[in-house]
Amino acid sequence: MKMNWGTGMVLVLVAFISFIMYFVVTMLTNKDYDQDLVVEDYYKAELHYQEEIDAEENALALQNNVYVVKKNSDWIVVLPEAIDLTEIEGTIHLYRPSNKVLDFEIPLTGLETNKVIIPNEKMINGRWNIMVNWTYKNTEYLFKKEINH
DSSP: OOOOHHHHHHHHHHHHHHHHHHHHHHHHHOGGGOOOOSOSSHHHHHHTHHHHHHHHHHHHHSSSOOEEEEETTEEEEEOOTTSOGGGOEEEEEEEOTTOGGGOEEEEOOSOSSSEEEEOGGGOOSSEEEEEEEEEETTEEEEEEEEEEO
């Protein structure tokens, strides 16, 4: 049987459409490719965005801001030494962009030192976003950092 160019074009188009459909179905049904939204209540969070910007500016205005350091296999969040740890309220929020089930928070209450060790057993390898949100003397502060564990 002889095949003309029209039949060849139809076969190529059918093969290409099948190839694309295979990947679309794979991406929609496979849970490995499932990506979560950054925030569940996106519009509600958007309304508070200016407050977040102000809190970040307050943190940047500090003489010594929060910083994150890796020591051995642990991550350590170091708070400014000038603040009184008994007057601080807030949380360290660790956000995993690829899986919201892995997100967790560490409260900033009852601290004895300005260094907070992030539990290594709660973190898996990959990208994490750290948000340190605290209130000190009725002023909001916010520090954000992306890390690769």
